[in-house]
Structures are given as structure tokens and as C-alpha cells.
Amino acid sequence: MGQCETVALKYLAYFIGLFDARSISYLSDATFLLTSPFEEPMPTTYTDLMADLRRQIATVSLDEVKRRLETKEPMVLVDVREKDEWRLGYIPGALHVPRGFLEIQIEQKVPDKNAKVVLYCAGGTRSLLAAKTLLDLGYSKVESVNPGFVRWKDLGFPMEHPPQLTEAQRERYSRHILLPEVGEVGQQKLLNGKVLLLGAGGLGSPAALYLAAAGVGTLGIVDGDVVDSSNLQRQILHATSRVGMPKVDSAEKALTDLNPDVKVIKFEERLDSSNVDRIFEGFDVVVDGCDNFPTRYLVNDASVFKKKPVVHGSIFRFEGQVTTFVPFVGPCYRCLYPEPPPPHLAPSCQEAGVLGILPGIIGVLQATEAVKLLLGKGDTLAGRLLTYDSLRMRFRELKLRRDKNCPACGENPTITGYVDYEGFCNIG
Ligand SMILES: [Zn+2]
Numbered sequence: 001m002g003q004c005e006t007v008a009l010k011y012l013a014y015f016i017g018l019f020d021a022r023s024i025s026y027l028s029d030a031t032f033l034l035t036s037p038f039e040e041p042m043p044t045t046y047t048d049l050m051a052d053l054r055r056q057i058a059t060v061s062l063d064e065v066k067r068r069l070e071t072k073e074p075m076v077l078v079d080v081r082e083k084d085e086w087r088l089g090y091i092p093g094a095l096h097v098p099r100g101f102l103e104i105q106i107e108q109k110v111p112d113k114n115a116k117v118v119l120y121c122a123g124g125t126r127s128l129l130a131a132k133t134l135l136d137l138g139y140s141k142v143e144s145v146n147p148g149f150v151r152w153k154d155l156g157f158p159m160e161h162p163p164q165l166t167e168a169q170r171e172r173y174s175r176h177i178l179l180p181e182v183g184e185v186g187q188q189k190l191l192n193g194k195v196l197l198l199g200a201g202g203l204g205s206p207a208a209l210y211l212a213a214a215g216v217g218t219l220g221i222v223d224g225d226v227v228d229s230s231n232l233q234r235q236i237l238h239a240t241s242r243v244g245m246p247k248v249d250s251a252e253k254a255l256t257d258l259n260p261d262v263k264v265i266k267f268e269e270r271l272d273s274s275n276v277d278r279i280f281e282g283f284d285v286v287v288d289g290c291d292n293f294p295t296r297y298l299v300n301d302a303s304v305f306k307k308k309p310v311v312h313g314s315i316f317r318f319e320g321q322v323t324t325f326v327p328f329v330g331p332c333y334r335c336l337y338p339e340p341p342p343p344h345l346a347p348s349c350q351e352a353g354v355l356g357i358l359p360g361i362i363g364v365l366q367a368t369e370a371v372k373l374l375l376g377k378g379d380t381l382a383g384r385l386l387t388y389d390s391l392r393m394r395f396r397e398l399k400l401r402r403d404k405n406c407p408a409c410g411e412n413p414t415i416t417g418y419v420d421y422e423g424f425c426n427i428g
Helices: 003-015 029-035 046-056 062-070 083-087 099-109 125-136 149-154 167-172 183-192 204-214 247-258 276-280 293-306 358-375
Strands: 058-060 076-079 116-120 141-145 194-198 218-222 263-267 285-288 310-316 319-325 384-389 394-399
Touching: 046 125, 062 116, 062 149, 099 125, 116 125, 125 141, 167 183, 183 358, 194 204, 204 218, 204 247, 204 285, 204 358, 218 247, 247 263, 276 293, 285 293, 285 358, 293 310, 310 358, 319 358, 358 384
Parallel strands: 058 141, 076 116, 116 141, 194 218, 194 285, 218 263, 285 310
Antiparallel strands: 310 319, 319 384, 384 394
């Protein structure tokens, strides 16, 4: 048998698995690597496996990761450590997918298989193994950070800490935590969120109850009225036993009964130009349920000056409408109606009736907008007016446009201070 035949037979034997590649002794490693149809010998030990992975997978240094974070270079940073390790801190912006859940969760959390995925763990070993898994799953740009988070922390590089929800909070908000769009991080945002409700009436009632239930941590309530029995047909924050009580006190009782996580800040007063700055201070979102012209303009101007979003709702008989004013993103109220109508032309709504359920619908829509704004998720009603006709059970949507000549948010604003308009009506 000539040497060529011997080599051919040995290769055949190799193909059918009779020999380890290294046993073809008379071929040097270099020759073997050049001629073998296999690129790499199968690793047989952990050391071999790691050496093999180090050759296959691109690694990236901690300095490089830090540079990319600072320059906001697109990448999906994935922390593959265990939950207990993640709780003690992680690299800002990282997604947490523990190595044990990698195959199960990664396609849901990182659907784009062409995204640059950068994996890290504590020291660089688990991330390397995880990188191999992602390559097998078809991710095309996978890198492993080396070393890992332990060194990152030692170097004093920036860190974030996950929300520290208590066991009771994890239980209470478990249906939020299950939503990828909320999760523990989103729930913490809600708990840190501060929403100001203008009015504890028809719209403010359902909005406040749902915001409290959702775990929005601070609710400011502005209302100077007391609970009247005629309110109870729609103002579900209040109760027969609390008729005669200031609405802010009645609201506080209902909301803290519902959720002790909620802090209620009471403003037992009417909003006007003298107190609007003080009252708006510190709140992230304003939910406006005060359906009267002077307040509407005052709230609009304050929101433009302070760049605070306002979720506006109003109701009349069987119809309601809701929109969200996000200053300088969508139109403001003055983009639509630069000035209020003269008092004698304003609709008199003092005696208008309202279907008791109607504010429930509109107020809950307002609460939904507020929660989305706090979470930074979804599409708000900025630039859209949603109208609801309860008799015909019909929702409609109208486009609202910004006006570059708007006296409040336009290119050359003329409204630079608060204007007190004469009162018209208030159907709260
Ligand atoms: Zn405007």
C-alpha cells in the first residue's frame, strides 16, 4: 500500500470516527489543519473547550465597552450572571438574561439576530460559553467581554442597581412585572413617579384610583371642594360616609386604603396664577380633569413654561375627549385655541348633565396615558384627540397640529406670564 493510499484510508477512518485527528501521527499539525475537512479538533476537556471558544469568539475589553457606552454606539449589552449577582449592580443599560435562561429568553429579549450582542459575566467565562450558544442560535455579531463585571466594578466604572422591590411589592405588582414593557425596572419607575391630578371629581376619581393601584408612588391632588351627595353618581373616589369631607381628604383615605405605597400630597385650594408654580413643582405628569377655560389656559401655559406633559380630559353629557399635550413635541392647547372665547360666548355647562359612567372611561384613558409617560413606553396621544360617544359607542381620532405661530409654544411666543381669565363653569 503506497503512502497516498495510507493517507486516504486514514482520512476515511477519521471521517467515520475511528481515529482522533491527532493520531494521524505522520502529518504535522500544520499539514493537518490545511488539509483536514474539519477546522478544529473537537475539544475534549474544559481547558480545550475554553481555548477553542477563545479562538472562535471575538472578545472585547472593558475599556472598549465603556467607550461604546459613552459614545452611545449601538450594541445590545447582555448580562448573563445569576439574579443574585445582578441585584448587586450591573453595567448601565444591560439586559439581564441569566445563562440558565439564555436559550429560552434571548430571542424574545433580542429579536434581531444581526444586532451586535455583547455578553458579559463576572469574569469572562460564562459570557464566552453564552456567546457560543448565541452563535449556534444564529446571532451573527456576538462578542464576549473580557474580563468581566468584577473588574468593571474594581475599576470604578459606572454601575446601575436594579430596583429593590420588597417581597410584598413583587407580589402586589406581579402582573406588571410579568410584562416585558414594565418589569421590575418599570415598576420602580412608577413607584418613583409623581402625578399631579387637577380635581378629585369625575375624571380625577378613576384616574387616581388606577394610578394608585398601578403603584404610582406620589399623587398630588388639587381640589378645594367638599364631597356632596350629588358627586357620588360618578366621583368614585368618595363615599356616602364621607359627604361633607374635603375631597382631598376623602381621596387620600380611598387611595391609601387601596395602596399603602402611595403618598398623597393634598392641595386643598383652587389652581390659579398665584399658586400654579408652587403646585406644579416636582411633578412629572399633570392629569387635568378641571374642565373650565381659565384653568385650561393656565395649565397649558404652565406646562409649556415648565415643559411638563399634561393629559387633558373633558366630558359633556354622553361625550368625552382626551389628548396629551407634550410641550414642544405635539401641539399645546393654544396651538388649537390661541385665546379663550369671550365669557358670554362660552358654553354654559353649569347645569349640563353627565352620564355617570362617562368620566370613568375618559379618566381611565388619562391614567393610561400618564402611566405610559412615566414608563416611557408606547405612543401617547400627543398630536391626537380621541373622542368618545357613549350613546353610539364610538371612538374617533382627530389629528392635532402644532402651530408655529402659537402664542405659547410657537417660534415667537407672546405669552410669557400667567393670565387670569374670568371663570366660566366647572362640571368636574
Ligand atoms: Zn402651542
